[in-house]
Amino acid sequence: MNQADLPRWASAFALPLLNLLSALLVAAGVIYLLGESPLESMGILLNAAVFNPEGFGYTLFYAATFIFTGLSVSIAMQAGLFNIGSEGQMYLGGLGLTLVLLAFDAHLPGWLLIPLAILGSAIFGAAWAFLPGYLQAKRGSHVVVTTIMFNFIAASLMNYLIVSFLIPEGQQNTASRVFAEASWLPKLNGILPVLGETPLNISFILALFALLIYGMAVWRTSWGYQLRATGLNQHAAHYAGISIKKTIIVTMMISGALAGLGAVNSVMGSTHYLNLNFPAGAGFIGIAIALMGRQHPLGILFSSILFGALIQGGFDLSLEKPNIPPETFIFIQGLIILFCGAMENLYAPALSALLKRKEK
């Protein structure tokens, strides 16, 4: 009675969809108990996040960040590693690009500055993930606990760095100075005026490329084969001559780099400065996306857009319905992780029984 009995379409589409619906049903129950109509709320949410072009632009803007954090968690999962540290890695990625921009934004042209800053974010994210990867590979310290610790350490460290060094003199706002305009990522509303004043920028296109590269690297290269072999059965992979330790460390660093790239969208595409707690849970949303999208590029894309819509629509919804604050969507996010990640087989017995009956 597990997913192996089920046809591919059922385990890849029907089960995640049923799990997602269950999570939304529980959420609808809570919204009903808060004295609001779930259907009406759903309508407001869809209107604000999907049907309105400007709102949809915001949805895709949020999705761009989530694709990167979702990829970060996904690639680690392919190697059997549960990286909870994407949040901290993204935070450090923000530091990496900020240091590049603070140093060079007055001197370099945009075409050189932007790639350098993006590289900085990836390197810092990878570096922050190196130690948990190394400790997992060489000393067997569980990556779940070390990455949780590294999230806390990142939060304290960044708090210290921003407050002590990055706030310009005479400023109260806990943020760095605004970067020069050369570093601002080109927005997509230049090509698609219908998007209005959304911060949707080229990092969404970068995210799509990242999805493509991820799909090719994991399923079409020998490195990806090593990665998946390590994730499925370390002993078998070891006998096949794959270096488990190397795979773990390299995968964690790539995972960290992807999380670091998650910082590019919001910092260089929207705010144009580094502020305290800017990841705002995007790293944790990455966990939900990886589990819901089953670590598949298309799954990650659709889950990211769904979460983007929940964030964008949820924000508008909270303005109209004070009883449904944006935090409601943190609750829904947890429910989705619970149903899609931990109770993924909840409906498998029923579904497989249903299919068997049809065959007869």
Place this chain on the structure above:
Amino acid sequence: MFDDFQFSSILVSTIRNAPVLMFAAMAGLFAERSGVVDLALEGKMLASAFVSAAVAFATQNPWLGILAGIAVSVAIALLQGFVSITQKGNQLVAGIALNIALSGLTFVLAQFFFMQGGRTPDLGEARLFEITLPGADAVAGIPFFGWLYTRLIGGHTILVYLAFALIPVVHWVIYHSRFGLRLRAVGENPHAADAAGINVERTRFLAMLCAGVLCSFSGAYLSIVQSGFFLRDMSAGNGYLALTALVFGNWRPVYTALGCLMFGFFAALQVQIEGVVFPVIGKVPGSLIQMIPYVVTVIVLAGLMAKSVAPKAIGVPFVKSR
């Protein structure tokens, strides 16, 4: 220079900080010794902190608040058991999911009921009272002993004493009771335990029940004793810290409690050290000291200080062999 820096008050704060971690760590000890990873200590703590504060405020009775906190924390632990034991789902994912969901839900409910930005009103008289030990007035004037008796040992709420009393009790239950033997058996080798006629799933559910009850106290302690209200995300990573105290203490009650005291000490040190100007190094920023427990944990996990050996069957759902 060291005027503000009082070692005695650091010790008193350590005693007051530790129970939050001790209750949660003992809760985790029951769950993990039975083979269920409990990453949801944070969520259970937060939920019981909110429910305890809300019920204590509504009824103006801290004891009813604590009872309600126990009920909610146990319900979450059993849900966790359903996912991890019955559904054989991924226990790490279940824990993270519950933490995230409860972080959102407690805020939403606090906002819905009290409209104070996710905070509950001050409990005022409905907080737990501090116990004055008999004869405290008489000895208060004696230099060292007076401080020891009235401030360090006395003058705490009953939950503090309960936390410290738990250490020998948990030790006895785990190592000397029949339930404890079974608990360790299903956590180390569930198939052998099953062959010996122990009901693995039931034992693990009982362990989750204990975890739920114990974890609720740490939430209640946060809201009803320490702050006097519920605040958004007030567990602030203490659930994870308790878990690492458990790793630090090698899943043994006494060592785990020592780990909790160590983390409690660092938290107290951070508060005291803020703003103090040291010779040579000058001021030490609080956010750097905040890191110490986490850095220590990483060092411990790296096996540089001690070798920690987890229960063998931890995180692995039990599938009965046929």
